[in-house]
Amino acid sequence: MTLMQVAALAALATAARFSGLLERPAVRAWILCLSSALVLFLLQPVTGVRQLDYWLPLGTLLMCAAVWAITRPAAQGLAREDTVTATAVATLCVAVSLTRYVPPELRFSTGRAPPPEFVALVLAVMAGLLALTLRHKGRDIASLPTVLAVLALFILLKIEALATLAGSAVRGLTGQDTTLASSSDLRWLGFSYIAFRLLHALFECRNGKMPALTLREFFAWVIFFPALVAGPIDRAARFAQDLRAPLAPADPELRAGLGRIASGLAKKFVMADSLALFCLNEINAAQVNSTGWLWMLLYAYALRLYLDFSGYTDLAIGIGNLFGVRLPENFNAPYLRPNLTQFWNSWHMSLAQWFRAHFFNPVTRALRASPHNLPPALIILITQLATMLLIGAWHGLSAGYIIWGFWHGAGLFVHNRWSEWMRPRMAALAPTPRTAQALQVSGAILTFHYVALGWVWFAIASPQLSWSVLMRLLAFA
Amino acid sequence: MTANPAEQLQRAGGRTLARLLLKTGVLFLLLNLAFAQLNPLPALGRISAYNILLPGRTRLPYGEDPARAYNFSLYSLPAMLASHELAAAPVPPPANEYRVIVIGDSSVWGYLLPTADTLTAQLNRSNTTTPDGRVLRAYNLGYPVMSLTKDLLLLTLAHSYTPNLVVWCVTLESFPMDKQLFPPLLQNNPDAVRALADRYALRTAVDDTRLVQRDFFSRTLLGQRRNLADLLRLQLYAPLWAATGIDQEIPKTYVRRMEDLPADPTFAGITKGQLTQQDLAFDVLAAGFEAARPAELLLVNEPMFVSNGVNSDLRYNFFYPRWAYDQYRNWLAAAARENNWRYFDWWDAVNAAEFTDSAVHLSPAGTGQLANKLAAAIVAAAANPR
Numbered sequence: 125m126t127l128m129q130v131a132a133l134a135a136l137a138t139a140a141r142f143s144g145l146l147e148r149p150a151v152r153a154w155i156l157c158l159s160s161a162l163v164l165f166l167l168q169p170v171t172g173v174r175q176l177d178y179w180l181p182l183g184t185l186l187m188c189a190a191v192w193a194i195t196r197p198a199a200q201g202l203a204r205e206d207t208v209t210a211t212a213v214a215t216l217c218v219a220v221s222l223t224r225y226v227p228p229e230l231r232f233s234t235g236r237a238p239p240p241e242f243v244a245l246v247l248a249v250m251a252g253l254l255a256l257t258l259r260h261k262g263r264d265i266a267s268l269p270t271v272l273a274v275l276a277l278f279i280l281l282k283i284e285a286l287a288t289l290a291g292s293a294v295r296g297l298t299g300q301d302t303t304l305a306s307s308s309d310l311r312w313l314g315f316s317y318i319a320f321r322l323l324h325a326l327f328e329c330r331n332g333k334m335p336a337l338t339l340r341e342f343f344a345w346v347i348f349f350p351a352l353v354a355g356p357i358d359r360a361a362r363f364a365q366d367l368r369a370p371l372a373p374a375d376p377e378l379r380a381g382l383g384r385i386a387s388g389l390a391k392k393f394v395m396a397d398s399l400a401l402f403c404l405n406e407i408n409a410a411q412v413n414s415t416g417w418l419w420m421l422l423y424a425y426a427l428r429l430y431l432d433f434s435g436y437t438d439l440a441i442g443i444g445n446l447f448g449v450r451l452p453e454n455f456n457a458p459y460l461r462p463n464l465t466q467f468w469n470s471w472h473m474s475l476a477q478w479f480r481a482h483f484f485n486p487v488t489r490a491l492r493a494s495p496h497n498l499p500p501a502l503i504i505l506i507t508q509l510a511t512m513l514l515i516g517a518w519h520g521l522s523a524g525y526i527i528w529g530f531w532h533g534a535g536l537f538v539h540n541r542w543s544e545w546m547r548p549r550m551a552a553l554a555p556t557p558r559t560a561q562a563l564q565v566s567g568a569i570l571t572f573h574y575v576a577l578g579w580v581w582f583a584i585a586s587p588q589l590s591w592s593v594l595m596r597l598l599a600f601a
Numbered sequence: 602m603t604a605n606p607a608e609q610l611q612r613a614g615g616r617t618l619a620r621l622l623l624k625t626g627v628l629f630l631l632l633n634l635a636f637a638q639l640n641p642l643p644a645l646g647r648i649s650a651y652n653i654l655l656p657g658r659t660r661l662p663y664g665e666d667p668a669r670a671y672n673f674s675l676y677s678l679p680a681m682l683a684s685h686e687l688a689a690a691p692v693p694p695p696a697n698e699y700r701v702i703v704i705g706d707s708s709v710w711g712y713l714l715p716t717a718d719t720l721t722a723q724l725n726r727s728n729t730t731t732p733d734g735r736v737l738r739a740y741n742l743g744y745p746v747m748s749l750t751k752d753l754l755l756l757t758l759a760h761s762y763t764p765n766l767v768v769w770c771v772t773l774e775s776f777p778m779d780k781q782l783f784p785p786l787l788q789n790n791p792d793a794v795r796a797l798a799d800r801y802a803l804r805t806a807v808d809d810t811r812l813v814q815r816d817f818f819s820r821t822l823l824g825q826r827r828n829l830a831d832l833l834r835l836q837l838y839a840p841l842w843a844a845t846g847i848d849q850e851i852p853k854t855y856v857r858r859m860e861d862l863p864a865d866p867t868f869a870g871i872t873k874g875q876l877t878q879q880d881l882a883f884d885v886l887a888a889g890f891e892a893a894r895p896a897e898l899l900l901v902n903e904p905m906f907v908s909n910g911v912n913s914d915l916r917y918n919f920f921y922p923r924w925a926y927d928q929y930r931n932w933l934a935a936a937a938r939e940n941n942w943r944y945f946d947w948w949d950a951v952n953a954a955e956f957t958d959s960a961v962h963l964s965p966a967g968t969g970q971l972a973n974k975l976a977a978a979i980v981a982a983a984a985n986p987r
Contacts, residue, residue, distance in 0.1 A: 142615055378617055401837040407669055408841055417844035424840075 125167065125353055127393050130439055133163070133349065134385050137446040141378070146448060149368050154212075156344035156367070156447060161185060161213055163349035165220050165233045168313045172306065173291065174298045177235040180312045182217055182243070184347065186250050187274075189213075191322045192342040193257040194266045195329035202258045206339040210254070213343065214247045267326045274326075278319050281310055282521040314352040316518065320478055321346045325360055327482050335361045341368075348451075350443035354436035356454040356474035363449065371448045384442030392435030399428035404583045409593050418597055425583050426576045430459065433472070452477075459575070462567030464532070464539045467575060475515065484511045504540050509533035519582075524590060528581040535574055633821040640820065642828055646680035649688070650836045655843040657686030659716050660741045661755075662835060662848075669850040671841040675831040676789035682758055684835055687740045693763045699735035699983055702742050702759050702896075704752045705770030708903055708961045709743025711968070713851055718965035720770075723972035724979075731983035737976065740764075746784040747775040749885040750805055754787065754797055757892050766982055767893040768975065770903040772961055773929040774920050776881040777869045778804065782811050789813050801888035855958045859919045860910035868925035876925055878932050890942060899982055900944045902933060904963065904971060906956035907949055918960035943987065945978055947971065 125133075136159070146152045164181040171177050189210065221237040223230065231237070257266070280286045284307045291309030292302040325346075328334035337345065337360060345363045371377075402408075403424035412418045437454040444451040456470035468476050484507055491503045498506075509530065516529020555563065577594060584590045651657045661681050664672035675681065682688055687702070694700040703709050703721050711719030717726075721741035729737040740762075742755050749771065756767060774780070781787075782805065787794050791812035798805045818824045842848060866873060871880065890898050906918045916922045921929075930946060937944035955967025963971065 138618065142618060382621070398833070398837055401667075401834065402671075402840040402844075408671075408845060411845040411847055413844065413846055417840075420840060421844060 125436075125439075127389070129167065130385075130389065130393075134439075134443055134446075137350075137443045138378075138382070141381075141446045146371055149370070152371070152447065153338070153340045153344050153367055156348060156449075157209065157340045158212065158216055160344060160347040160349040160352070161216055162220070162232060163352065164313065164347055167352065168234050169311045170234045171311050172300075172304065172309045173294050174300060175235060175238045176294060176298075176309070178221065178233045178237040178243075180310075181233075182246075184312075184315070184318055185213060185217065185343070187318075187322060188343055188346045189250070189254055189339065190257070191270060191274075191325055191346075192337070192339055193254050194270055195325045195334050196258065197336050200336060202255060203338070209338065209340040209343070210251060214244075214251065217247060218243055267329055271323060271326050274319050274322055278315075279521065281312060281315060282517065284520075284522065314347075317351065317353075317355050317357055318346055320357050320475075320518075321360075324357070324478065324482065328360065333361070335364050337364055348444070348449065350440040350447075351451055354433060354440065355472075356437060356440065356452050357478050358451055358474065362452070366449045369448070377445050377448065381442045381445030384438045384445065386442075388435045388438030388440075388442055390435075391431045391438060396428050396432035396435055399424050399431065403428045404580070404593075406584050406586065406589065409584055409589060415596055415599055418593065422576055422579065422583075422597065426459070426572075426579055429579065429582075430455070459572050460568050461571055462564045463543070463571055464535045464574060465543075467571055468532070468536065475518070479511050479515055483514060484508075487511075501541065505537050508536045508540070512536065522585065523587045524581045524585055527587060527590070528578055531578040531581060535578075633823055636822040636825065637817055637820040642677060642825060642832070643679045645829070645832055646677040647683050649680065649683035650839045651684040652686065652689035655839045657689050658684050658842060658848060659686055659722065660710050660719065660848065661685060661744050663710065663745050664849060666850050667834070667838065670848060671838045671845065672848040673831075673834065673838070674786075675828070675835060676786060677828060677832060677835075678754075678758060678786075678790055678793065680832050680835055684839070685740075685742075687742070687759060687762050690738075690740070690762055692761065694738070694765065697735055698738045699731045699766070699979075700762070700764045701737060701739040701766045701768055701979060702756070702762070702764040703739055703768040703770065704756050704759075705743045705768075705903065706747045706752075706772065706775060706961065707743070707745035707959075708772075708963060709741065709770050710745045711741070711743070712745055712849075712959075712962050713855065713957050714849075714963075714965060714968060715851065716846060716848060718968060720968050720972055720975070723965075723969050724976055727972060727976050729976040729980060731980055733983070735765075735983070737979060739768075743770075744784075744786070746786065747772070748781050748784050748787065749775045749882045749889070750781040750794065750797065750803070751784050751787055753801075753885050753889050753892060754790070754793055756889055757797065760892060760896075764893075764896045766979060767889075767896050767898045768901060768979070769889055769898055770901045771886070771933075772903050772905060772920075773868075773881075773926055774961075776883075776929065778880055778882055779869070781805050781882055781885065782809050787812075791815075797888075801884070801891060803888060804882070804884050858906050858956050858959050858962070860908055862908055862910060862912040862916045862919060864912050864915060866915055866922050866924070868922050871925070873922070873924045876928060881929070881932070883932070883936055886936070887940065890940070897943060897982055897987060899978060900937065900942050901975070901978075902930065902944075902946045902948050903961060904947050904949065904951040904967070906953055906960040909953070920960050941987070943982060945974075947974060950974060 140146055140155060145155060164184060165178070168177045168181045171180070218240050220232040221240040221243040223232045224237040224239070228236075237243070280290055287307035287310050288305050291307065292305035294309065295302045295305050325334055325342075341364055342360075344367060345358065345360055348358070348363070351358065402421065404418075404421040405425075408421060409418075412421060434455040441451045441453070452474050454473050456473065458467050458471035461467040461470055487510065488503060488507045491498055491506065510533070512533030513526060513529040515532070516525040516527075519525045519528075577597065580590050580594050580597070581587070584593060658672075662672055662684055663674050664670040665674070667673040690700070701724070703724075709720055711722075716722060719741055720743075721739040724737060724739040727737070731737065740759070742759050744751060744755060752769060752771075752775070756769070782794065788811050791814070794805065794812060795807045797803060798807045822829070868876065886900070905920070907913075908916070908918050914923075917926055926948075930948065934944070934946060936942070951963060951967045951970050955964045955970065956962060957964055
């Protein structure tokens with residue numbers, strides 16, 4: 125998001141807060157649902173494929189509606205309220221497509237939208253499918269195929285070669301030159317986060333923990349515009365609780381919200397964007413003339429990544445506050461943590477919690493219950509490595525991200541074994557407060573450097589160059 | 602009837618917002634007014650991480666691809682100079698230093714040359730000493746646009762660093778009167794250009810519409826945001842300059858200077874017989890000699906590529922038809938004789954193979970050839986001051 129876009133959204137949120145419109149939860153849900161749907165179209169990056177910058181946001185909305193229908197409790201069919209929401213969102217989509225007839229600067233989509241009659245036809249077909257799904261009592265059987273479909277789409281978008289292939293196919297459909305296809309043809313705004321919210325809904329539905337949300341609430345949760353670009357990934361139950369609660373008094377909320385927005389703006393647009401000019405990247409990694417400078421660039425990268433990401437989180441939380449939605453924290457001074465386990469409890473917390481809830485814990489339970497009687501250390505190794513490899517893959521299915529995931533998985537396992545080994549010894553040693561503090565500080569320094577070295581895989585796409593940079597940093601080359 | 606606590610808090614929130622907006626608005630307005638009134642940009646430009654926290658640049662900031670070159674073009678002359686290694690040079694020079702400032706166009710700046718291969722770098726590497734035992738220390742004040750007025754402006758800025766000698770490399774392309782205010786660097790420093798024109802009675806049109814006129818809004822903080830951001834960006838590229846020593850992206854391949862030439866007999870739209878000395882900025886050249894005092898100025902007609910290709914009977918190269926360049930050389934030599942300037946006409950001193958992408962850009966080896974000749978001329982100038 126650009127500074128102007130953030131400023132505009134924050135100003136709109138502030139205006140909405142003081143207009144008194146948000147007082148009633150139902151109206152608040154309406155405003156969040158429709159404004160988020162509109163922002164989805166407005167912020168969608170331009171792609172190389174004709175009209176795709178309209179179809180991708182529309183696809184997001186249709187996926188949301190489908191997952192909502194599948195996860196809706198069997199006893200509840202299509203309520204009038206949901207029909208009204210579906211009609212309103214569909215009308216909005218058609219209205220956005222109507223802006224194809226106005227000058228580009230007045231359009232609500234980044235490119236030229238498809239003809240409204242065609243959009244209306246697609247929406248009508250989808251509405252029919254939705255109604256049929258909701259009439260079917262055993263619709264939850266569709267949850268597993270839907271999980272697989274979302275995962276397949278996720279994989280398609282995250283593997284560059286597959287995304288290029290898909291881009292080529294889409295170009296073929298629109299009659300464009302397929303040789304110009306690239307993975308950026310399928311740049312889908314917020315898909316990584318939206319997909320994980322949808323998967324969360326599907327998993328919670330299977331576990332019987334998914335709250336009954338109206339379509340409006342479901343839209344507001346999945347595409348909540350402040351958290352569209354960089355999270356956090358909120359849980360449905362928690363979000364709905366905020367949405368249904370009366371608004372807290374404006375004064376403290378305003379102070380908290382505007383404070384977080386100011387902090388986010390400073391972190392993202394002042395500090396992170398400044399550090400971006402001289403942090404480690406593929407170009408300068410090969411040009412730096414001393415190991416000392418290489419470390420400086422790596423520190424700059426580590427700081428930039430944190431400030432950029434936590435800046436976006438501050439903006440999301442701040443704007444959320446103005447709407448009376450308290451989004452979960454995503455960062456808690458991660459670089460000051462004395463070990464890797466605590467680092468992962470304070471870095472991209474909502475993603476880590478998502479994986480803990482939907483992968484790590486179930487797999488650990490399954491392995492423990494396994495008839496093969498696996499040793500606990502092996503279970504920890506398998507689950508931590510697998511979890512971190514998946515977190516790496518979430519960022520992109522490339523060698524660098526996978527190695528980064530392995531780096532952290534291995535680090536977490538080593539830390540786990542080390543702390544197990546140390547626990548009785550530390551108890552016997554009974555360190556003084558000063559010794560304990562020194563251990564904390566040295567642990568934080570060690571952990572920060574381990575994490576920073578891991579960022580080399582993240583910053584540089586080429587594994588060969590990453591390896592050579594790592595060797596230079598460690599003075600082996 | 603009194604409002605309930607929730608309503609009171611809501612109203613308090615509204616009051617907080619109103620106060621916040623009012624204070625922000627007033628502060629922003631005051632800041633803009635103060636900025637427009639005080640014009641702190643030149644002072645801010647002098648605050649630099651270069652030469653204090655990190656090494657100074659060996660050539661002036663210039664570039665179009667900051668992400669790869671860690672360098673870019675800006676308009677703040679104080680910031681440009683503050684980022685240059687010259688800004689850290691002791692004034693006056695130490696007793697064992699013979700300070701030379703070299704000004705000129707892209708060939709002096711070192712287009713397509715790494716910092717280690719520029720003319721001044723090669724001069725410094727030559728460890729040349731003057732007859733009285735001082736070591737030659739050359740500073741690169743070249744800037745890659747062709748205008749004598751731009752060279753003169755940079756010379757006047759560098760003058761406070763008390764050079765022992767100024768070397769000015771020129772070529773005909775820098776001379777046309779209508780090209781003098783062509784560089785955006787000059788257009789965006791109108792006051793400095795007018796001061797130069799006044800001081801040296803230049804024929805440069807001080808009311809030229811190309812000189813950027815700043816209205817009130819463009820002097821405010823809001824209006825100057827781009828220039829302010831440039832000052833910050835220049836500092837932010839300092840670490841990468843220090844870390845890499847790179848200030849220019851040099852492509853592995855580039856289009857070579859043109860060997861076969863168009864059958865165009867004109868120079869800057871002027872046909873043979875119509876070019877007069879008045880069309881060329883000889884007054885700026887004379888002002889340069891005056892501005893350099895008490896240091897001596899050594900004028901060099903820089904080497905250029907001489908083509909043997911198609912239409913080489915008409916033109917020497919892409920820039921110059923033979924008649925115009927020959928005329929220019931005659932005038933320049935006559936002016937040097939008349940004014941007793943120390944002048945070297947090295948137009949054909951470097952062989953054709955050593956020119957890179959243009960008729961005046963030299964390869965490292967070609968620059969080395971020029972540096973050797975220049976070093977000898979500098980030693981001679983130091984031995985026989987005028």
